[in-house]
Amino acid sequence: MAKVLLLGGLGGHSGQAFAIAKFLKDERIAFDVATFPGTEKRFKGLAERVMTFPQLLMPPKRRPNPRAILSLYKILTMKKYDVVIANGSNFAILPSLWVKVRGGVLINVETIDAVVVPNKAAKLLSKFADFTIVHWEEMKQHYPKAMVSGPIYEPPLYEPEDGGYVLVTAGTLGYEELFTEAIEQLSEHFELVIQSGRVDPEKFKMKGVRAFRYTEDFHKVLARAKAVVGVFPGTTPATATLAYDKPTVIVPNLRLRSAASLENMEPFARKVGAVVSDLKGLRDALERAFRVKRPKYENGAKKVVQLVLDVL
Numbered sequence: 001m002a003k004v005l006l007l008g009g010l011g012g013h014s015g016q017a018f019a020i021a022k023f024l025k026d027e028r029i030a031f032d033v034a035t036f037p038g039t040e041k042r043f044k045g046l047a048e049r050v051m052t053f054p055q056l057l058m059p060p061k062r063r064p065n066p067r068a069i070l071s072l073y074k075i076l077t078m079k080k081y082d083v084v085i086a087n088g089s090n091f092a093i094l095p096s097l098w099v100k101v102r103g104g105v106l107i108n109v110e111t112i113d114a115v116v117v118p119n120k121a122a123k124l125l126s127k128f129a130d131f132t133i134v135h136w137e138e139m140k141q142h143y144p145k146a147m148v149s150g151p152i153y154e155p156p157l158y159e160p161e162d163g164g165y166v167l168v169t170a171g172t173l174g175y176e177e178l179f180t181e182a183i184e185q186l187s188e189h190f191e192l193v194i195q196s197g198r199v200d201p202e203k204f205k206m207k208g209v210r211a212f213r214y215t216e217d218f219h220k221v222l223a224r225a226k227a228v229v230g231v232f233p234g235t236t237p238a239t240a241t242l243a244y245d246k247p248t249v250i251v252p253n254l255r256l257r258s259a260a261s262l263e264n265m266e267p268f269a270r271k272v273g274a275v276v277s278d279l280k281g282l283r284d285a286l287e288r289a290f291r292v293k294r295p296k297y298e299n300g301a302k303k304v305v306q307l308v309l310d311v312l
Helices: 011-026 068-076 090-101 120-126 137-141 176-186 218-223 236-243 262-272 279-289 301-311
Strands: 004-007 031-035 049-052 083-086 105-109 131-134 165-169 191-195 209-212 227-232 248-252
Touching: 004 011, 004 090, 011 031, 011 236, 011 301, 068 090, 083 090, 083 120, 083 301, 090 105, 090 120, 105 120, 105 301, 120 131, 131 301, 165 176, 176 191, 176 227, 176 279, 191 218, 218 236, 227 236, 227 262, 227 279, 236 248, 236 262, 248 262, 248 279
Parallel strands: 004 031, 004 083, 031 049, 083 105, 105 131, 165 191, 165 227, 191 209, 227 248
Antiparallel strands: none
């Protein structure tokens, strides 16, 4: 029976959880996953059990979720766990604290794109956590007792190749302004593939442009991209550069200003070997990204899993 609960969330939070899940599975540690609806399929074959429930506050407006009562019920009726691993999402706050109250160990993992300013959810949970893990040394100023794991990123599932297209992606929620600008600036020079999320992909299906909402095998699309245009906040740029060595451009998603501090964007880009751009400068930024040397890191998820082994 699983003694470990791994918490996901929207977008990049589920991506970080997936990275840890792969290494938990490799070490034959049984674990359950709780995550946001729509992200559960990626944990199939890894977790003993996958639970879904909506988070109580929904970005970008942080409005109360009308299904909060259902979420609370699911949290309060969860079985008892020895260890819970949180991944920086608002989604993780209540289940983390509930496991902690019932005697479990709380491992609080910051998000990879928090380099100089902490994530609000992770900072809150650090007050109650038995262990806090950060990706970068710079974050020790905010978490003096934290363990530095190095970057935790999704490991590659395919060999990278050049499929000839530029992948434009904005995660679960999508970012219509980015897609529109990418088509205007890049479609004459590159084949485009757009992962549109909640934005209707039919708006972008035109000559030279392929578009889809989601795919269960996003890694295959990513592995074949010639280059990637992603958004901040988000972990896809780190997967693109660190797992697949792809030239990558990062654009701030101004619809998600409250989700993460923009002060982290430039430091994050430097850490993972990406280029920052605004919406109007995509062509120039992409050309610069082709000339950037991407760094190599050992995956920090290994240290998280070793900590779990030590605790168990």
